[in-house]
Amino acid sequence: MKKNICYSRKDESLHTVQIGMSVLRSAIFTVLISLVGACGTTKQSTVVLPTSTKMQVETPDPVTMGIAKKPRNIILMVGDGMGITQITAGLYENNNQLNLERCKVIGLHKPYAGNDLVTDSAAAATSFACGVKTYNGAIGVDMDTMPVKTILEYAEDNELATGLVATSTIIHATPASFVAHQPKRKMYEEIAADFLKTDVDFWVGGGKKYFDRRADKKNLLNTLKLKGYNVGTYLEGDLPTSVSQDKNYAYLTSDSDPLTKAAGRDYLVPATKLSMNFLENRGKGFFLMIEGSQIDWGGHANDSDYIISEMLEFDEAIGEVLDFAEKDGETLVIITADHETGGYAINKGSKMGEITTGTFTSDYHTADLIPVFAYGPGAEAFAGFYENTAIFDKMMEAFGWEVEVR
Ligand code: MG
Ligand code: ZN
DSSP states (O other), X not given: OOOOSSOOTHHHHHHHOOBOOGGGHHHHHHHHHHHHHHTTOSGGGGOOOOOOOOOSOBOOOTTTTXXXXXXXXXXXXXXXXXOHHHHHHHHHHTTSOOGGGGOOEEEEEEOOOSSOSSOOHHHXXXXXXXXXXXXXXXXXXXXXXXXXXXXXXXXXXXXXXXXEEEEEETTSHHHHHHHOOBSOTTOHHHHHHHTTTSOOSEEEEEOTHHHHSOTTOOOHHHHHHHTTEEEEEGGGOSOOSSOOSSSEEEEEOOSSSOOOTTTTOOOHHHHHHHHHXXXXXXXXXXXXXXXXXXXXXXXXXXXXXXXXXXXXXHHHHHHHHHHHHHHHSSEEEEEEOSOEESOOEEOBTBBTTBOOOEEOSOSSEEOOOEEEEEESTTGGGGOEEEETHHHHHHHHHHHTOOOOOO
């Protein structure tokens, strides 16, 4: 089934239509209405006529005309375990300043799982990736363990380039839920094998051993190369600053879990830059998911310093992504978390620039509502209060794709 019904470049060409005289406006308006109508949307009711009577050349603003430009690229950034307090701790530790503040559209999502008020990262990432509420531990499958097509798979089918970057292993719950379909998150070797079923153009994360030292003795890194990937690993040195565009690219940052930021891991920002450049050069639009994986691990460890160092590195990556989106003008950026971790709070005694008295109510996740920050064309849709599954719905709508009937 062809899904890309509504996504067409005509929205953008409207932006460049020059209206010479105000008497032409009603004619132009009629054309705009018919273009919108051709997409079968309900946006007609929000179309407003410009009221200016100036006799000068004007460019209709697609937003005020009710025809907001659709994004060519979507970058979804997930700070695992990044609740409001984690953001606050990073903000105040960093002298009251975060790149995250550049996003002017903010919403809240409800992160509960299909079988538990307190979600895990697998159920939550599956909600973002597939638009379904599911059980804790589910990787790209529904409550009945049936596979559900992910936004990354829709992007592949619509001939966009795709990418994943994580500071955990690449087969860990969050990135895994965008490419794999497995009933349990701990099925690491099965999840690694699923990376050979989907043509992710670019991916960077840890977990080399799940590809090349497996119970089934297969070497999936060799299989990836046979499949047409350039494969790099930490053993050959740091992530390159540029890689050949003629093949897909995968880079393994560690054998098992990557180091903490404090212990010297520092690839998130370079991998963020490289992924955006690589995918942009594919020349066909892209979907990219970037995860700051270890904010969550700091929460599990009830360690404020761990949370803050991971949070600030993630914010640096956010800065790079927003710079790219600002320059590009066709990239929708969505930044959120899967859940809060630790029941973290900042108490009396901490100071601006020095968060010292973090306390925790749990060494697990909590059910707190989670903020969503959005930037770029289509960002307005992320204001408000909605289910975590709506993030999938809104991304699909932004790309103009329809969900396939299962
Ligand atoms: Mg994660
Ligand atoms: Zn966790």
